[in-house]
Amino acid sequence: MRIADTRILACPRTGAPLHWDGTNLELHLVDGELRAADGGAVWPVVDGLPRLFDEARLKGTDRLMRHIHDRLPRAHRPLLRVALPLLQGGGTERVLREALLEHLRLGRLAGDGTTPTRLLEVGIGAGDNVPVLRAALPGGLRAELWGTDLSETLLRRCAGRWGHNPLAEQARLVLADPHYLPFADGVFDRVFHVGGLGRFDDPSRVLAEMFRVVRPGGRVVIVGKRVDPREPQAPMFEAAYRLLTLHEPEVPLDTLTLPDGAVDVIDEQVSRFFFLLGLGRPAVE
Ligand SMILES: C[S@@+](CC[C@H](N)C(=O)[O-])C[C@H]1O[C@@H](n2cnc3c(N)ncnc32)[C@H](O)[C@@H]1O
Structure with missing residues (x-):
């Protein structure tokens, strides 16, 4: 940074x-x-x-997840990458990243010539979305990608992908509690999260924080785990999926408080095991 x-x-x-x-x-x-x-x-x-982040304010679940993510072997992500497509009948990672890119509406980002366009990934982990996003951003756009996580191991792994301290260019990384994002209001054009919603102590609070830091006219997107309610899965597949995702609880959307003023709300099942929630902040409030 x-x-x-x-x-x-x-x-x-x-x-x-x-x-x-x-x-x-x-x-x-x-x-x-x-x-x-x-x-x-x-x-x-x-x-x-x-x-x-305030160590004293961290809740038990968040501490536990940090502990687990700090100790996950490097092999966990490649294992998921191979196993989830098999369980889903193909294409999981591609399907998820494509849905994310589509709903982030990156093509609409034009920049204003003075402030850089900023994207924030809450729970960036080891940075698997970074190259995908960089490649999808409109050419010539002055864009900054920011990432937060509570796992120092994952953030250092993320940083290590581009050698020491190159993240000033690829992504600006911060150790932060998603319930108290350490950013001023409305400074990001897009704010997104993939894959850990059910692990947050208070998912509605995290969503409210994501909405707070997105600028008017910007968009928040969350990809979360949810077994497709319209398509019953073989119990063996569902059990394997739950095991692979370390039994992450699902967050039913009707238990999530949507931020006041959210517009253009989209809730879509994007694959057998994942949904996507998109919401916009009105340009004029
Ligand atoms: C499944 S990983 C996804 C990583 C990355 N977003 C991706 O798409 O590859 C979920 C991320 O959320 C973070 N996370 C999970 N639970 C958390 C919690 N309770 N508090 C803060 N971060 C958490 C983890 O450290 C991890 O990096």
Whole structure:
């Protein structure tokens, strides 16, 4: 992350702007602190990674998921990539990423000539969406991809894909609790999440946070796990799917509170085991 990028960060406790104080390498943060402008909290940056979450506020589920994701072997993702298409009768990963890209409506992003276009992936993990998104963005668009996660292991793995500290170009990464996103209001053009909704302590709060940080006229998209209610699965397939996804609970949409003012709401089953929820923030509020 570059020093200039810190201007869209906000204290996850109070929402105050953050000021950088530390060592840099070619204008990228290395080690130091981000201090809240209201004189309150001080957040560490260690080896290029800001830690913008309150350990004391983390709930049991979120701690447990961090613990699990921090320890998942590298082989877990490739295993899912091979096994899920088999269980779904083909194409899972492609189907999901294509649905995501379609509903992010990247083709409509034109930039305004001054502010860069910003995309945020909540729960970016090891960054499997990054190359797909980069390739799909309109040519010539000045775009920044940002990612948060609670698992330091996954974020460092994500960073490692492009060598040390190249994420200033590929993705800006932040350790953050999705229930308290450390960003100012309305700074992203698109905000999305893939695959962990049922693991959040309070999925409605995470959705509200995603909606808060998307700009007016922007869009929020979530891809979540849901066995297609219209298509009964063989019990063996369903059991294997549940095992592979570590028994992630489903979040029925009627239990999710949609943010006030959300427009153009889309709920679609995009494959046997996944749904997609898309919602827009009106351009004029
Ligand atoms: C299934 S992975 C998907 C990763 C990436 N989005 C992708 O599409 O490849 C879900 C991600 O959400 C994060 N996550 C899951 N539960 C979480 C929780 N309770 N709090 C914060 N992050 C969580 C995990 O660390 C993981 O990176």
